[in-house]
Amino acid sequence: MKKTLTTKKARTAKAQPKPKLTPEALYSSPEAQYLKAQICDIGRRLWQREYVDGNGGNISVRVGDGYFLCTPTGVSKGFLTPDMLCLCDAEGNQLIGTWKRTSEFLSHLAIFNSVPEAQAVCHAHPVHATAYAIAGLTPPERLIPEIEVFVGRVAIAPYATPGSQEMHDLLAPLAPKHQSILMTNHGVICWGTSVEDAYFKVEITDAFCRTAAIASHLPTNGTSIPPEKMADLLAIKGRLGLPDARSAKNEAWAEDPWTKIRGHxxxxxxxxxxxxxxxxxxxxxxxxxxxxxx
Ligand SMILES: [Zn+2]
Missing domain, CATH: 1.20.5 (Single alpha-helices involved in coiled-coils or other helix-helix interfaces)
Known part of the structure; x- marks a missing residue:
């Protein structure tokens, strides 16, 4: 009898949820300190690679249960310090931080609230991806394996005022199927399983747009990855545990990437x-x- 009680007690103790930290305690917790350092590092990389200009771009990451750290508005992302970062809730309210949170945090929430796997979001204005965004074009597929495996199909959202509810509503349905989304006449927004992973999606998207833009000026059409070989790449993705909404079996892969790359x-x-x-x-x-x- 005594043994049963002890076991039950132990089980009850195990099932007890962790005490929830106050926003103040969460903001200065070791977890938050680690994530703040990551955001500052990625901000520097965004700026050094010229993916952000002026005070453009923003980064956010989940912290604790239902909270987010995000970059402030009005500062260069190349020169962030941990004390500049803001703590927000899932409604977009800023709870902590002396700097005002990014005005585009609502766009980040569109992704966080529609994709549970999204741990971090990175938004920037890299020149080549943004060139596609102002041309109203998504980058072609079946040209380079890396973007197929590590990013997948890039989406494009129609134009809406940055940070608006309209922009939020345009991004929310796209995010579950796309880790990289061009925002027409604006830039690119990507989600990942960490701050660095979200940044990688931005970097790969821009590198691919740059390559495709250069290739579009070369005198001949090139070759492309045969449609039947795409199944191999999707299988590699599967083995790496990377999600992809495309199905090797049902995808038509109809479009000739060179038609798209040249616009005709x-x-x-x-x-x-x-x-x-x-x-x-x-x-x-x-x-x-x-x-x-x-
Ligand atoms: Zn922007």
Missing amino acids: DDSIIEEVVRKVTKEVLKQIGNGNGRKSLS
Whole structure:
């Protein structure tokens, strides 16, 4: 009997939830100190790689149960110190911090509240990804394995005022299927399993957009990853435990990436050139060409 009671007691003690820290205690906890240092480090990397300009860009991370640390507004992300960071709740209220939280925190919450796996969010204005965002284009697929495995299909959200409820509502349905989202006429926002992972998604997205933009100016169409080989990449992702909404079996992979990268199908242009040349030669043969030259 005594033994049963002891066991029950032990089980009850085990099931007891950890006492919840006050926001003040959470803000200065070892967990928060570690995450603040990470945010400052990633902020420096964003600025050094010229992914943010002026006081642009913002970073946030989950801390404790239902709280978030995020960067303040109005400061360069290259020169953050841990005491500048803000503690917010899941409604976007700032609880701690002498600096005002980023005005775009609502966009981060759209991701956190729709993707439980998202531990951190990183938003920046890297030149090449933002060039795609102002062109209203998503980067093509099937060109480089790394972006397929480590980022997946990049989405694009229509334009809305930064930090607005409208922007929040546009991002929320995209985030569960996309770790990297271009924001039209604005920049890119990515989520990851850590602050560094969210930053990696930004870095990979921008590097890929840069490569695709350069390739679009080269004189010939290149090759692409054959659609049937995409299953191998998705299988690698699966083994690495990386989520991907695309299914190797059901994905059509219809689009020729080179049509997308150049913004047109070269065969259509060639056909137009052929027709125009034929018509010009016909006109010259009729003597009209000479007439028009006089
Ligand atoms: Zn922004």
